[in-house]
Amino acid sequence: METAHLFDLTGRVAIVTGASSGLGDGFARTLAAAGATVYAAARRLDRLDRLASEVPGVVPVACDVTSPEDRASLVARATRELGRIDVLVNNAGMPGPPSASEDTVEVFDSLLALNLTAGFHLAVTVVDAIVDDAPLSIVNISSVVGLVSTAPVGGASYAASKAGTLGLTRELAGQWGRRGIRVNALVPGWFDTEMTDGLFTNEKSAAWVRRNTMLGRGGRQGEVDGALLFLASDASSYMTGQALVVDGGWTAR
Numbered sequence: 001m002e003t004a005h006l007f008d009l010t011g012r013v014a015i016v017t018g019a020s021s022g023l024g025d026g027f028a029r030t031l032a033a034a035g036a037t038v039y040a041a042a043r044r045l046d047r048l049d050r051l052a053s054e055v056p057g058v059v060p061v062a063c064d065v066t067s068p069e070d071r072a073s074l075v076a077r078a079t080r081e082l083g084r085i086d087v088l089v090n091n092a093g094m095p096g097p098p099s100a101s102e103d104t105v106e107v108f109d110s111l112l113a114l115n116l117t118a119g120f121h122l123a124v125t126v127v128d129a130i131v132d133d134a135p136l137s138i139v140n141i142s143s144v145v146g147l148v149s150t151a152p153v154g155g156a157s158y159a160a161s162k163a164g165t166l167g168l169t170r171e172l173a174g175q176w177g178r179r180g181i182r183v184n185a186l187v188p189g190w191f192d193t194e195m196t197d198g199l200f201t202n203e204k205s206a207a208w209v210r211r212n213t214m215l216g217r218g219g220r221q222g223e224v225d226g227a228l229l230f231l232a233s234d235a236s237s238y239m240t241g242q243a244l245v246v247d248g249g250w251t252a253r
Contacts, residue, residue: 010035173241189247214249
């Protein structure tokens with residue numbers, strides 16, 4: 001296969017959750033630019049509508065991924081309209097409190113419900129919907145917080161959800177591999193997004209990122225998108241159950 005075709009997603013159908021801002025917005029743009037039709041899902045439909053107006057190939061879908069009904073409707077719409085799903089990017093998530101004492105039962109449970117449980121159930125729904133063991137690439141978005149302690153930033157519930165994402169990725173890869181379904185995790189480091197609000201505008205915390213990252217800076221816009229495209233496309237066709245870390249060397253220290 002020619003090199004350019006390895007990353008070509010022309011004619012393919014992708015679902016990206018949490019696509020209304022941050023990394024998810026970039027993921028939707030990248031997959032659409034590679035030729036895919038992207039069902040961009042999130043709760044904030046106004047932002048998705050703006051994204052769709054800017055990027056051909058993006059279909060905005062209001063969706064709360066913690067809702068079984070919304071998950072089923074999202075998958076049903078993609079399969080009804082285009083007859084297939086080739087890529088699922090489980091990106092929807094939220095941060096938690098940095099202090100374990102603030103991680104109440106309610107906070108901990110609600111965060112895991114969004115960051116971990118919803119992605120699992122959406123993946124199962126997609127797999128159940130595809131026919132004849134059609135090839136499928138699932139990309140679960142984890143974090144360096146799931147690999148190492150990042151105290152005083154991160155938090156117990158968030159770390160648990162992102163570490164759980166890595167374990168879930170390996171297990172689903174093992175269960176579904178013989179069906180031609182690949183499941184990998186993308187592990188970003190520190191990027192200036194809505195999720196990390198205040199981290200880079202505060203000089204003390206920004207200096208902490210620079211000091212502890214081998215490249216001496218946080219991630220820039222778009223620097224994780226190439227890795228996402230790699231995992232979503234045929235360029236990674238013999239790769240499953242893996243965690244691809246894009247962190248500027250944070251976890252290699």
